[in-house]
Amino acid sequence: MFEIIRRIGAITRLMQIDSNQHFKALGLNNNLFIYIIRVVEQPGMFLAELADSVQIDRTTSFRTVKKLVAAGYLTLQNDELNLKIKRIYPTEKAQLLYPQLHAYEMAKSQDLLVNLTTAEQAQLKRLLRKLQVNGQKV
Numbered sequence: 001m002f003e004i005i006r007r008i009g010a011i012t013r014l015m016q017i018d019s020n021q022h023f024k025a026l027g028l029n030n031n032l033f034i035y036i037i038r039v040v041e042q043p044g045m046f047l048a049e050l051a052d053s054v055q056i057d058r059t060t061s062f063r064t065v066k067k068l069v070a071a072g073y074l075t076l077q078n079d080e081l082n083l084k085i086k087r088i089y090p091t092e093k094a095q096l097l098y099p100q101l102h103a104y105e106m107a108k109s110q111d112l113l114v115n116l117t118t119a120e121q122a123q124l125k126r127l128l129r130k131l132q133v134n135g136q137k138v
Helices: 002-026 033-039 045-055 058-070 092-113 119-129
Strands: 074-078 086-090
Touching: 002 033, 002 092, 033 045, 033 058, 033 074, 033 086, 033 092, 045 058, 045 086, 058 074, 086 092
Parallel strands: none
Antiparallel strands: 074 086
């Protein structure tokens, strides 16, 4: 069974290598593009929500957001009710880039799943939902 986990890890690494090369010219290597996709799709989420969304610890996520703010892709705004909470919004630069990022993500997903039937894809989705790490669903 350990072979399954190794296979998932190998797939993840190969996709990271490809995305890092693909987005390097935009300064979005190291999976920075994923943050932009999430924020464009869910503008106004707060930092902890984004960290949970990309499955990264909050400190690393905050540092990454700061880089993307400095690069002009994201903005941080105080929550209207709780000033301790910072909400994240995409800039126009991020919104203009989003179609390219989303198209890349869709193309890579299709490439990965090309040999699976629709039924097999649905089954894989169901099975992956059952996985957990440290007692928590992923």
